[in-house]
Amino acid sequence: MALRALALAAFLAIGFALSLSVSEYSLRLLNLAAISATAVIGLNFAFGYAGLISLGHSAFMGLGAYILAILTTQAGWSPWLAALPAILGTGLAAILIGVPLLRLKGHYLALATLGLNVSFGIVAANWIEVTGGTNGISKIPGVSVLGHSLEGERPFLWLALVVIAVLAVAASLIQRSRYGRAMMAVRDDETAAAMTGINVTATKVAAFALSAVYAAVAGCLFAAHVHFISPDDFNFAHSITFLSMLIVGGEGTIAGAIIGAVLLTFLPEWLRVLGESYLAFFGLMMLAILIFMPTGIVGLLSRLRRPARSEAPAALVAPGEGARP
Amino acid sequence: MTILRAQGISKRYGGLLALSEVDVTVEDNEFVALIGPNGAGKSTLLNVLTGLASPTTGTIELAGQPVTKASTHARIRAGLGRTFQHGRLFDRLSVLENVMVGAANRPGRSEAQLEAAARESLARMGLAHLAPLPVSSLTYGNRRMVELTRALAGGPRVLLLDEPAAGLNSGEVEDLMARLRAIRAEHRLAVVLIEHNMGMVMRLAERIAVLNFGRKIAEGTPAAIQTDPAVLEAYLGSGSSYAAR
Numbered sequence: 357m358a359l360r361a362l363a364l365a366a367f368l369a370i371g372f373a374l375s376l377s378v379s380e381y382s383l384r385l386l387n388l389a390a391i392s393a394t395a396v397i398g399l400n401f402a403f404g405y406a407g408l409i410s411l412g413h414s415a416f417m418g419l420g421a422y423i424l425a426i427l428t429t430q431a432g433w434s435p436w437l438a439a440l441p442a443i444l445g446t447g448l449a450a451i452l453i454g455v456p457l458l459r460l461k462g463h464y465l466a467l468a469t470l471g472l473n474v475s476f477g478i479v480a481a482n483w484i485e486v487t488g489g490t491n492g493i494s495k496i497p498g499v500s501v502l503g504h505s506l507e508g509e510r511p512f513l514w515l516a517l518v519v520i521a522v523l524a525v526a527a528s529l530i531q532r533s534r535y536g537r538a539m540m541a542v543r544d545d546e547t548a549a550a551m552t553g554i555n556v557t558a559t560k561v562a563a564f565a566l567s568a569v570y571a572a573v574a575g576c577l578f579a580a581h582v583h584f585i586s587p588d589d590f591n592f593a594h595s596i597t598f599l600s601m602l603i604v605g606g607e608g609t610i611a612g613a614i615i616g617a618v619l620l621t622f623l624p625e626w627l628r629v630l631g632e633s634y635l636a637f638f639g640l641m642m643l644a645i646l647i648f649m650p651t652g653i654v655g656l657l658s659r660l661r662r663p664a665r666s667e668a669p670a671a672l673v674a675p676g677e678g679a680r681p
Numbered sequence: 682m683t684i685l686r687a688q689g690i691s692k693r694y695g696g697l698l699a700l701s702e703v704d705v706t707v708e709d710n711e712f713v714a715l716i717g718p719n720g721a722g723k724s725t726l727l728n729v730l731t732g733l734a735s736p737t738t739g740t741i742e743l744a745g746q747p748v749t750k751a752s753t754h755a756r757i758r759a760g761l762g763r764t765f766q767h768g769r770l771f772d773r774l775s776v777l778e779n780v781m782v783g784a785a786n787r788p789g790r791s792e793a794q795l796e797a798a799a800r801e802s803l804a805r806m807g808l809a810h811l812a813p814l815p816v817s818s819l820t821y822g823n824r825r826m827v828e829l830t831r832a833l834a835g836g837p838r839v840l841l842l843d844e845p846a847a848g849l850n851s852g853e854v855e856d857l858m859a860r861l862r863a864i865r866a867e868h869r870l871a872v873v874l875i876e877h878n879m880g881m882v883m884r885l886a887e888r889i890a891v892l893n894f895g896r897k898i899a900e901g902t903p904a905a906i907q908t909d910p911a912v913l914e915a916y917l918g919s920g921s922s923y924a925a926r
Contacts, residue, residue, distance in 0.1 A: 533792060534785040541771045541782050547733065548769035553757035553786035553835055608773070 360528060363611060364521060371517040375510050383509035385621055390516035391577045393617035396601045397520070397527050397610055398570020403599065404608040405536060406563035407543030409462065411595045412469035413571050415476035418590025420446045420572025421579040425493040426486065435499045435580050443572040450568030454561040473592040480587040492586025496579050512581055519577065523570060524610050530566070531610070539563045540608075604645055606652030615653050683742075684709045684760070684871050685730070685839045690739035692725055692895075699725045700736070701895045707839055707871045714874045714886035716906075718915060721892040723875045724766065727841050730873075731763050732756050744838065757786060762837025766844050768825040770816045777803070777812040779831050786835035802834040805867070806860060822853040826860070833864065839871045846878045854881060861885060883907070891915065 374386060395417050402408040420442045427438035453472065460468050480487045487493065498507050499515065506512050530536050538559045541549040550556050579585050597620065605616025627634050649656045685707040692700040700722045707713050715723050728734040730741060732753040741749045743759050751759070771779050780799035784790070790798065803809050806826060811819065819827065825845060832840060846854045858881055864870065876882050882889065882903070889906045891899040893915040899906060906912055 534781070534795065537771075537774060537778055537782050537785070540773055544771040544773055545769050547753075548765065548771065549782075550733075550753040551731065551757060551763050551765075551769075552783045552831060553754050554782070555752070555754045 364525065367524075367614070368517060368521055371513070375513045375517075380509060383513060385625060386618075387509055387513050387516060387581055389618045389621035390513065390520055391574050391581065392598065392601060392621055393520055393614045394516070394523060394577060395571045395574035396598050396605070396613040396617045397523055398567040398574070399598050399602050400527065400567070400607065400610065400613050401530075401539065401563045401570070402567035403602060404613075405531065405539035405543065406560055408458065408560060408564060409466040409599075410469045410564070410567065411466050411592060411599065412472040412476075413567065413598045414590045414592060414594035415473040416446050416450060416568035416571035417575040417578065417594070418476055418480065418585075418587075419449060419568075420575030421585050421590070422480065422487060422493070422575075423572075424576045424579050425496045425585055428497050429493055429495060435497055435576070439573075439576045442576050443569055446572035446575075447565045447569040450565040451561055454564040455557075458557065458560045458564060470592055470595070473590075473595050477587045477591050480590070487587075490587060492584060492589075494584045496583045496585065498583065499580050516577060519573065520614070523573065524614070527570075527610050535559075535562070600642060602652075604642070604652055606654030606656075609652075609654045612652050612654035619653075682709050682745075683707070684711075684744055685873075686742045687726075687730060688740050690726065690729055690741070691737045692722075692729055692734060693737045699895050700729065703739075703892070703895070703897050705730075705873075705890060705897075707873055709838070710865075710869050710871055712865065712872045712874070712885055712887045714876060714882045714889045715892065716876065716879075716882055716889060717892035720894075721915075722895040723892055724843060725895075726892070727763065727843055727873075727875065730841060731761060757835060757837075760836075760838035761841070762832040762835055762839065763841040764825070764828050764832050764843060764845060766847060768821070768828045770819075770824055770828055770831075772816055774816065775812070776808070776814050776816055776819070776827050779816060779827060780834050783831035783834035799834055802830050805863075806830045806833075822849050825849065826857070829860070833868070837870065839873065841873045841875075843875050844877065845874070846876055846881055854878065857881075858885060 375383065378386070395413060399410065399413050402410045423442035423445050424435060424438045427433040427441065428435055457465065457468055457472070481490050498505065500506055501515070504511070506515050538549065538554045541552065541554055542556050542559050546556050549559075578589070601616035601620045602613055603616070604620060605614065606612025623638070624634060627637060630637055645652070651659075683706050685705070687703070687705045690700055690703045690705070691698065703722070703726060705726070715726065717723055725734065729736045732748070732751060736749070739749070740747060743756060743761060746759065748756050748759060771782065774782065777796070777799055780802055781795050784795050784798045784802065800809065800812060803812055806829070808823070808826060808830060811823060811827065816824065816827065829845065846857055849857060861872065862885070865872065874882065874886065886903055889901065889903055890897055891906060891909070891912050898911045898915060899909045901909065
């Protein structure tokens with residue numbers, strides 16, 4: 357518990373220090389990383405805990421962003437007010453879609469969610485009177501707090517840091533509750549989970565809907581930050597990026613979701629020298645990570661910590677991440 | 682009172698009749714063993730009772746309530762518990778968390794109460810020292826004991842055990858038998874045991890039902906079953922066919 361509070365404080369301190377010290381351009385990247393991190397912490401519920409491979413996460417981010425954009429630009433709502441139906445509506449949509457979709461498993465589910473993402477893009481691009489088609493929706497108002505506008509990269513990053521902190525704490529509480537354990541039990545062994553009284557279908561739908569709610573928050577942040585959205589912002593390539601972020605950082609962990617989101621947002625910038633060959637490098641890097649560190653960066657860090665403990669008798673070894681009550 | 686009653690259970694897989702008109706009743710607090718040669722339909726019967734497979738015909742009642750169409754988790758919440766033939770734990774959770782998942786079957790408990798209940802269940806089974814360990818570090822015997830503890834933590838009124846002694850060494854089997862006796866002394870709990878270890882069955886069971894080729898061919902006390910001609914034929918083959926080989 358103390359360790360998690362420390363991690364949260366460190367996260368906020370580092371984020372705040374960066375917000376005061378880095379360039380305007382890096383601030384913009386940090387904001388994009390923060391928006392991705394919000395979505396990836398959510399994806400962790402579906403993929404990291406419940407083991408549901410979703411390649412449609414970006415569609416839920418898009419749904420949240422479009423609802424907010426439509427309500428603010430066409431109905432004149434404040435972004436704060438519009439965020440509520442955007443987030444709840446996306447969660448509801450995920451429940452309605454999840455009930456039939458989550459009968460599928462493994463790569464069938466992956467393909468079905470990919471199809472969902474593609475369908476979302478087609479609807480967004482062709483329902484022109486509502487979504488503006490491929491021209492998208494522009495002039496989405498930014499947010500302000502107590503009369504202070506959060507325009508500009510720096511104040512927006514402060515808002516994003518607070519949002520991530522709140523959502524990370526919520527995710528951590530859920531992970532360590534009976535609901536989080538039920539999700540992990542379903543991932544590990546569905547039959548055995550049912551045999552302990554867990555409603556497997558309801559647990560999967562809940563994990564899927566929770567992940568969509570986080571994606572919708574990310575969509576709202578994105579719309580309010582960029583002020584403009586179009587179908588391309590939410591195509592399936594982004595869903596694959598979110599999944600990559602989670603795997604690189606370390607699936608099943610909140611810290612991994614954040615680390616992966618920041619790393620994969622900045623990596624293309626750091627490797628700009630590679631030019632066109634960046635994608636080849638990225639592909640090889642993903643391969644190497646999947647083969648040599650399947651538990652991601654966070655998994656690697658905790659493996660590096662372990663040798664120091666191995667001197668203790670087996671029964672006294674401090675529990676691993678999953679074992680802490 | 683009858684806690685579990687299955688009547689006229691048949692289960693057909695394509696052309697194979699895995700179970701044919703099987704009746705099983707279990708009284709409250711009773712210890713029933715279900716034996717039979719490999720392929721007799723014992724595990725299929727457990728799957729039907731727990732809702733993993735739906736019967737082609739027949740009805741199932743749990744504590745007087747019909748559950749023939751109920752989902753697995755609804756049956757577990759209504760008082761059923763089960764362990765699996767090879768022990769199925771949640772590998773990414775610790776021993777304590779595995780048992781907490783089982784304890785969450787009883788509603789209205791806070792997280793602290795869940796943890797306390799799980800620790801108490803582990804202590805009763807003599808496994809308190811394993812609580813913080815990842816289940817991947819357990820021996821095979823301990824995995825199966827943790828699975829049993831998880832099932833017990835859910836507070837079942839009928840516990841179905843699918844070959845709990847398979848793969849255990851003789852010391853572990855003795856320990857398991859002592860634990861099962863202690864469990865029955867502490868909890869009001871009926872047990873249905875599927876087991877190939879006849880010594881264990883004969884020493885623990887109050888009543889034995891024998892399945893062969895999907896049919897119940899005998900039922901009675903251990904002493905009666907040991908001398909039942911139909912049972913002897915099922916296990917040893919009839920005199921004539923035995924001689925003909």
